[in-house]
Amino acid sequence: MTDFAWTREQFHIPLGLIYLDGNSLGPMPKATPARIERMLTEEWSEHLIGGWNACGWMNMPMRLGNRIGRLIGAEDGHVVIGDTLSIKVFQAVSAALQVNPERRVILSDRGNFPSDLYMAQGLADLLDRGHELRLVNPHELEDAITEEVAVLLVTEVDYRTGRRHDLKALTRKAHDMGAMVVWDLAHSAGAVPVDVAAGGADFAVGCTYKYLNAGPGAPAFIYVSPEHADHCEPALAGWLGHARPFAFEHGYRPAEGVERMRVGTPPVMQMAALDAALDVWDKVDMRKLRKRSLELTGLMIEEVETHCPGLKLATPRDNDARGSQVSFRSPNAYPIMQALIDLGVVGDFRAPDILRFGITPLYIGETEIREAVEVLARILRGALWDHPKYQLRKAVT
Amino acid sequence: MTDFAWTREQFHIPLGLIYLDGNSLGPMPKATPARIERMLTEEWSEHLIGGWNACGWMNMPMRLGNRIGRLIGAEDGHVVIGDTLSIKVFQAVSAALQVNPERRVILSDRGNFPSDLYMAQGLADLLDRGHELRLVNPHELEDAITEEVAVLLVTEVDYRTGRRHDLKALTRKAHDMGAMVVWDLAHSAGAVPVDVAAGGADFAVGCTYKYLNAGPGAPAFIYVSPEHADHCEPALAGWLGHARPFAFEHGYRPAEGVERMRVGTPPVMQMAALDAALDVWDKVDMRKLRKRSLELTGLMIEEVETHCPGLKLATPRDNDARGSQVSFRSPNAYPIMQALIDLGVVGDFRAPDILRFGITPLYIGETEIREAVEVLARILRGALWDHPKYQLRKAVT
Incomplete structure (x- = not known):
C-alpha cells in the first residue's frame, strides 16, 4: 500500500464525490467522531472543570x-x-x-x-x-x-x-x-x-x-x-x-x-x-506529499489544457511558483462551477472569474483528476447528458 | 414534575458528585453528544464546504x-x-x-x-x-x-x-x-x-x-x-x-x-x-430560576453559618446584591477545597482565601446543598473518616 493509499483510507468522502475543495474546508477524518465522543463522554462529562488539568486541555x-x-x-x-x-x-x-x-x-x-x-x-x-x-x-x-x-x-x-x-x-x-x-x-x-x-x-x-x-x-x-x-x-x-x-x-x-x-x-x-x-x-512525509502534489497539479493542468480549450490557466506552470491548487479563468466561471458541484465535482468559484481546485494528495489521486476534467470538459461542450454522473444525479433528484 | 426536576434530567452529572462549579464550567447536557455526532457525520462529513449554507453554519x-x-x-x-x-x-x-x-x-x-x-x-x-x-x-x-x-x-x-x-x-x-x-x-x-x-x-x-x-x-x-x-x-x-x-x-x-x-x-x-x-x-423561565437560585444560595449561607463557624461569608446577604454563587473566606481555603474536591464536592478556590460555590438550580437542589455543607463541616471539624463519602473515596482509590 503506498503512502497515499493509507491516508486516503483515513478520510470520509461521500460516495461518488470528487472533492477538490480541501483548500477551503478539508474532509472529515474517520477517527474524528470517536475522538470527539471521547472528549465529550469521558473528558468533559466525567471530569468537568477538572478536565483542564486531568485531560490536558490547558x-x-x-x-x-x-x-x-x-x-x-x-x-x-x-x-x-x-x-x-x-x-x-x-x-x-x-x-x-x-x-x-x-x-x-x-x-x-x-x-x-x-x-x-x-x-x-x-x-x-x-x-x-x-x-x-x-x-x-x-x-x-x-x-x-x-x-x-x-x-x-x-x-x-x-x-x-x-x-x-x-x-x-x-x-x-x-x-x-x-x-x-x-x-x-x-x-x-x-x-x-x-x-x-x-x-x-x-x-x-x-x-x-x-x-x-x-x-x-x-x-x-x-x-x-x-x-x-x-x-x-x-x-x-x-x-x-x-x-x-x-x-x-x-x-x-x-x-x-x-x-x-x-x-x-x-x-x-x-x-x-x-x-x-x-x-x-504525524505520519506524512512533506517531501513525498509535495512530489505527489506536483504530479497531480501538473496532471490537472495538462488534462484541462488538452480537453477544455476555453479555460485559461491562472496558476503558474513553474513548479516552484505554485502551491497545491490549480485555478483557471473563464467569463462563465460561476455557472460552470455550479454545474460541476451539481454533478459531484466540488471545487470553488472565486469572484470574478476563477475556477479553483484544491489538489490534496491525502485523498485525491489521478483517477479523480481525470474524472473531474472529463465532467468539466463535458459541461463546456454541453455534452454531458449521457455521462454517468449526470445520469446518477438525475436518478437521485 | 417541577421545572427543575425536568432540567436536572437534561444533564450528565457523574454518580455521587455534587457539582458546585457550574459557574466555572457547566456540566454536559445529555443531548450534546448526539448533536455533535450529527454535526460531524451528517453535516461536515456529508456536506463538506456546502455545510456553511446547507446546514446553516454561517x-x-x-x-x-x-x-x-x-x-x-x-x-x-x-x-x-x-x-x-x-x-x-x-x-x-x-x-x-x-x-x-x-x-x-x-x-x-x-x-x-x-x-x-x-x-x-x-x-x-x-x-x-x-x-x-x-x-x-x-x-x-x-x-x-x-x-x-x-x-x-x-x-x-x-x-x-x-x-x-x-x-x-x-x-x-x-x-x-x-x-x-x-x-x-x-x-x-x-x-x-x-x-x-x-x-x-x-x-x-x-x-x-x-x-x-x-x-x-x-x-x-x-x-x-x-x-x-x-x-x-x-x-x-x-x-x-x-x-x-x-x-x-x-x-x-x-x-x-x-x-x-x-x-x-x-x-x-x-x-x-x-x-x-x-x-x-429555551424552556427556562428566568424569574423562576432566580427565585430558586435565591432560595438555594440563602440555604447555603444559612447551613454554612450554622455548621461551619470558621468560615466567613464573602457574598452579600442582600438578595439583590448577589448573583448565583456563594463564597466564604478562610485562611485554609486552598486545602479545604482540595479536601472537598477529593470527597466529590466540587467548588473552586480563588486566591488568596476564597471558597467559591456555584449554585445552579438547573441541576442543584436542597439535598446537594445540605450534603455539601455536611462534608464541608466534617472537614473543618476533622471528623470525616466515618462519612460515607470518605469511605466511598477510600474504597475506589
Missing part, C-alpha cells in the same frame, strides 16, 4: 502547536494554537510593528486574502498614527520592499491563483531593508513543505480547517521566531497569555515565549478534532 | 445570539456569538472609546475578572494616547464615575465574591456623566435575569461555558445596543464582519448592526454544543 494549544510546527519547519515550542486566523494576523502585525516604531508602511499584495488586509487596516485605523496599508500586485511585491516598510504581510500561496511566493527570498529582501515579515500560511500548511525557521520568518500564522482537516471553524496557529518570542507584545493581552493566569493578578505580565500569544479560553472540542486530524499528519 | 452566530439575547433582555438581532470573552471585551471597549474620543479614563473595579483588565490595558497600551485604566474597589465604583470617564467596564457579578452590581443604577450614573458602559455578563447570563435593553447598556459581553453549559472553550457573545450597532467600529475588522464577505473586496466595509462584530470563521462544533445547551435554556 496544554493542548502548545502540544498541538508543536505538531503543526513540524509541518512548517518551526523550532519546538514556538507555535501555539488558538482563536481565528484573523485574530492571529492582528497579533502578529501588531507585534511586528513594535519592532519598527518609526516606520509607517504595512506592505502587502492584492493577492492576499482580504481578511488579512481588513485586520491590518483595522489595526492601522485603531493606532491612528499614520500607518499606510500599501498594496501592490503580487509580482511587484519584491521591488516594493523598501526601507519605508515596517512590516511585510504576505500570504505565501494565493487563495485564488495558487501562485506561491518565495518565502526565503522575500524574507531576505525584507530583512535587508530592515522590515519584519508576517507570513500567512493558510494555503501552505499541509499543502507544501514550509520552513519558517530556515526561511527566517519573524511571524507566521495559519488555519487548520483547510489542508489540515480539523473541521469547520477549527482554531488558528501562530509562530513567533525565537528572536521575538520573549520580547513581543501580544496586543490582545488575554489571561491565558499571562505569566501566571491563575494568580489572578490585576496587572498583565506576558508568559514566556509564544505562549503570550494565547488570549482566552481555547475551544476544546475543536482542538480535539485537530488532535485527530494531526494523527494523520 | 448564520449560527446570529441565530444562537438571538437565543442568548432572550436570557439577557436584548433586542432581537443585537447579539452575536464568536471568539472568546477576552476578544469581545477588546472589541466592546475599543468601540466604546470611539464614542468618547476626548476622554482618557477606562474605569473598572478590582473585583473585575483579570482578563478584562488585561485586555483593556493592552488596548490602552496599543492606542498609546494616554488612556488610564483606573481601578477602584467595587463599593467605590459608583462614586468614581465622573465626567473624566470614557468607558465604564464592569462585570456585573464578581467572580470571587458573587457580589452583584446594580446594572441599571451604574448605567444611569455613567450616562449622566456622559460615559459609555460595557457590561461583562460572564457570571450573569443564565445565573440571574438580565435586561440589557431596559438597563440601557451600551455594550455587553459574556461567555457560554459557565451557566449556559456549552462546554469547555465555548464561544463568547457580544451585545451592541441599537444606538451603537450601526455606527461602532469593530476594531478587529475580520472578513465575516464585512458587509459582503464573499465579494472579497480589498477594502473593509462593516456589516449592518452587531454582525460587524464577527471576526473570523466561527467554531462550528462548539456552536453545535451551544445549540444543544440552549435547547434546555
